[in-house]
Amino acid sequence: MRKESKMNLRQEELREVLQTARKTPNRGDLHVFMGDPRSDACDKTTVEPGNSYSPGIWTCGISLWIKTNDLLVSPETMPAPEISWTIIEEPGAAPAAESSYKAGSVSILHRLAHLGSDGTEGADFNSVTIKSESADPSVCFIVVKDVGPAGAKISGLEWDGSKNALRINKSLMLVCEQEPDHVLVAQADAGFDSPAAALGFSLDLRPGESRTISFKTVHGFDGRPFAASIPKRIHPESISCADAFVLAEKNWRTALPARVFAPDPRVALAWERCAWHILSAMENGIPRIGVVNYPVLWMRDCVIVLRALDLMGRSDLARIGSDYMAPLYFSGGFGAESDAPGEGIWALVSHARITRDWEWCREIFPHIAKRAGFIGQM
Structure with a gap:
């Protein structure tokens, strides 16, 4: 736990949330790829309904989990008809994956855009807007685990509180634009051969209020042969999520x-x-x-x-x-x-x-x- 909030979660509760997420498989029913036409195959982002995704092929799984009162909900556990999911909402719009669903009295709108180039320098930008119909406290978790649309065994997870960043497999970075209220990194154990992490954001919302959480994943494959020897030309960690959606729409005008x-x-x-x-x-x-x-x-x-x-x-x-x-x-x-x-x-x-x-x-x-x-x- 990082600071006081209306929903004070004990370490036991955090571990329970992460344990549930680790035991839950990804949906596996539908997926789309996001990527630059000149990028390598491994750089493609694989996205499933609800915008659970893998930031590159054979990397990890990233999904949202919402806890409100005694209810724990994720797109990975919901029936398909309860999830709205679309690409390019209207002609000329940014090529973003947009998904919406409900968790009890909380409504979630998750938008996901990708910026990429030649090689393996892609990045995924997330805007998650949560709106509450009641004053019940809730928490939005970003969960990182091995299982995902194109997941794989994770070699290591390191949290850097000074940068609000989770380093995955040494070079893949998940960067939060707001400081999480709760951070839990669980190591591999007898039940799971990969570590996992949960980054929680407490939502103290009045009825009708909303809050937006923004985070990005900067692709990295330094653990693979020759990848670390290739100099990086793009540094998407300096691009805000808001600017990324504007840039994605601008790029789309020339891409098509x-x-x-x-x-x-x-x-x-x-x-x-x-x-x-x-x-x-x-x-x-x-x-x-x-x-x-x-x-x-x-x-x-x-x-x-x-x-x-x-x-x-x-x-x-x-x-x-x-x-x-x-x-x-x-x-x-x-x-x-x-x-x-x-x-x-x-x-x-x-x-x-x-x-x-x-x-x-x-x-x-x-x-x-x-x-x-x-x-x-x-």
Whole structure:
């Protein structure tokens, strides 16, 4: 316990909350990825309903737990119909994951945005607004544990009170913009082979009052081969959560140059959400049909992604993918597939036509001709 509050939690109660969270699996029913199209696959943030998430692949799980009176609630334990969860609330809005749900007399609105770049320098920014319908005391916990949408065994947790920061696996940082009222770090024991932590914020709210808690996770993979040797170019720990949401919306305007307009706003919304999913799943500028579990340019599906990138106004990314694909006459997880040569020709010619870059087309024409030869042989 760090300071006096209306809901005074004893260490035993804190341990009970954390023990319950550690025993609870993540939802595992749905997820989306958040990430920059040029980032490495490991840098993608995996998010489940309620905005429980893993800040990178095989890192940890981060979730919210709300304690009010004798009730302990988390999106990880709630029935799916009780959780509202959406990406990009309206056309042109920041590409944030927004989730809302209730815990007794308390309403929670959790917004999550991601900023990233090349490599593994992503960061996740959280804005959690809690509104109470009564004067009952409550506590909002940020729980860090091994189990999550893309979790893994945690090697260590260290709390730095001077920075309001929890260091995870030595280089991944969870930074709170407000000082927690309660901090508990539990080490690995006979029941759990990973440490876990709970950061609690006491909510002394009158009926109708609300409070916003902000925190961010700065990705770090220094424990993995070669990661620590790569100099960091971006320092997201200096960006506030409020500024991050503004920056995410600004970046989205350039990330998706081509927009559609229709009397029914759902058309534009579908366009933006599809584009967001395509860009988030890409790895190092190369199309993917799935993060991590499909770590190749799967010809049959990715030629469609290349075409979509051109139509979205992202011919810069389509060019990266087309250059990569040009010498790959067959590319699929199950070996050579007979439709690959024709699909490759279609994708390369379509990119040349929309960009009108005939010099580039002449350069890659030998690859088109060789594909035509394969079709003749088959």
